[in-house]
Amino acid sequence: MNHKVKVAIIGPGNIGTDLMFKVMRNSKHLEMGAMVGVDPTSDGLARAARLGVATTADGIEGLLKLEVFKDIDIVFDATSAGAHKAHNEVLQAHSVQVIDLTPAAIGPYVIPAINLEAENATNMNMVTCGGQATIPMVAAVSRVAKVHYAEIVASISSKSAGPGTRANIDEFTETTRSAIEKLGGASRGKAIIILNPAEPPLIMRDTVFVLSEIAEREAIEASIAKMVLDVQAYVPGYRLKQKVQFDTIPADQPINVPGLGLMHGLKTSVFLEVEGAAHYLPSYAGNLDIMTSAAMTCGDMMARRRIASGIARGKETV
Template sequence: MAKVKVAIVGSGNIGTDLMIKIMRSARNLEMGVMVGIDPASDGLARAARMGVATCAEGMDGLVKMPEWEDIKVVFDATSAYAHKKHSATAIAAGKQVIDLTPAAIGPYTVPPVNLDAHLDQPNVNMVTCGGQATIPMVYAVKRVAKALPYAEIVASVSSRSAGPGTRANIDEFTETTARAIETVGGADRGKAVIILNPAEPPVIMRDTIFTFSQGAEPEEVEASVEAMVKEVQSYVPGYRLKQKVQFEHIGDNNPLRIPGYGEFSGLKSSIFLEVEGAAHYLPAYAGNLDIMTSAAMATADRWVERTLRA
C-alpha cells in the first residue's frame, strides 16, 4: 500500500533527524518536502542529497509548491511562535499537523500514555523532549496509586544537542512540560526543570523523576515503571532505567512540605532514566532529539492507520 507523503517544516537538528527516521523506518510515511528558511542549512542540503524536494522559503514557500497538494501530514519543528501561523495554514488546507514545538495549540500526545486519544484532532502536540521521556514514568506511578499530589522532573541534555530552536524556547519548555505532567501524567501539581550540560565529552540525556503518591505500594510502582519502560523501548530502544526505583515512606509525623502547595504523607519515588539516541543524524548522546522525533513518527504512523486505512 502506498505511503502517505509528509512535509517537515524546520531543517534544524530535530527536523533533520525526523526526516532520516521517516526515510529509514516509517511504516506509513514518505518524505515529500523538507522546508527551512536558511538555504545553506545542513538539513536542506542533506535532504537534497537524499532526493527529497526542498524549500528554503518557509511555510509560505511550501504552499506554493506543486508537492503541497499531495502532503497529508505536516510536522512542525520550528518554534512556538512560528507554529501558530504554520498550524493555521496547514489546517486550513486539510493537513494533519504534528507539533514538535512547545506551542501546545493542540492536545498533548505521549504515545504510550494517550496515543489514540486525540488522533481525531487536526493538531497534536508532542510536548517536549523532557516530557516525552518523563511523563510515561509519572503516568506509570499514577495508574497504580489512589492519588498523585505531586511530580517533578529534571531533564539534563548535552548543550551540543540543543540547537537555537531549543534555546529560544526554554521558558515554553518548562511551562509546557509542567502542564503535561498534570494533564497527561495525572499529577495534581507538576514541575519541570531543564539543564543544558556543557560537559565534554557530551553526556547522554538523563532524566530524574520524583513522584509523591498515596495508596500505592513500592512493589506496584516498581512493576508499573518497568512495564512502561518496555513500552517506550518499542519505539525508543535506547530508553532505560539507570538503577532500580528508589522509595521513601513519608509519615504523618514528618510530612513532606512542598512550598506554596502544602504538606503531605505518602510514598516518594525517585526514578532515574537514561535516553540514548539511535544516532540517525546526531550522535547517540542526543537522546532528547531521538525521543521527540520517534514519538512524532509513531503518532503520525498511527494517525494514518486509524484515519486513512481504518
C-alpha cells in the same frame, strides 16, 4: 501495494533532519514529500535535496507553492513555539494534519506510551523532550496510586541543544509542567531542564520524583517496568539507570509542596537515561531522538487512520 502518505517537515535543523532520516528508514506508513526552511544555506535542506526530497527556503509560503503540496497529508513542525502558531493556521486552512514538535501546545499533548490511540485532533503536540522521557514514569505511578506532586529534572548535553531548544526554554518548562498534570495525572507538577556543557558530551539523563498516596511498592515497580517497555517499543535506547527508589514521608513529618501545602505519602524516585539511535544525530542526543521517535510514531498512527478512512491524499507505492 503498500499505501503511504506524504509528509512535509518544517524546520531543517537537527530535529527536522533526524526526523527525515527516521521517516525514510523506519516509517511504516509515511514517505517524505518536502523539507521546508528559511535559510537557503541550511545543511538540512541540502541533505534533503541530495536525497531527492523537494525543498524550499521560503518557509510555509514556499511549501504551499511546491507541486508536491497537493499530496501532503501530514506536516511536522520542528521550528519554534512562536512560529508554529502561524504555521498551524495556514495548514489547518488546507485540512492538513499537523504534528507539533515545539512547545506551542495548541493541540492536545501526545505521548505514545500513554495516549497515542486515544487522540484524534488535527494538531497534536509532542510536549517536550523532557516530557516524552519522564511523564510516562509519572503516569505509571498514577496507575497505582493518586499522585499529589511530580517533579522532573531533564539533563541534556549543551551540544544537543540547538537554537530552537534554547529559544524555547520558558515554553519547555511550562508545557512540560502542564503535561505532567494532564497526562501524568499529578495534582501539581514541576519541570527543570539542565544544559550540561561537559566534554565529552553526556547522554540524556532524567530524574523523576513522585509523591503519591501510600501504595504497594511492588505494584508501582511493576507498573514502571511495563511503561519502560512501552516506551522502548519506539525508543530502544530508553532505560532505567538504576533500581526504583522509595521513601515514606510520615504523616507526623510532612513536607511542604508549593501550591499544595504540607503533604505526606510515598516518594518514588526514578532515574532514566535515553540513548539516541544515531540515525543522524550522535547517540548522546537522546533528548532529540525521543522527540523525533515519538513524532514519527504519532505520524504513522495518523497515516494509518487516514489510509483506513480513505482520506489520504498520498499515492500508492510499492
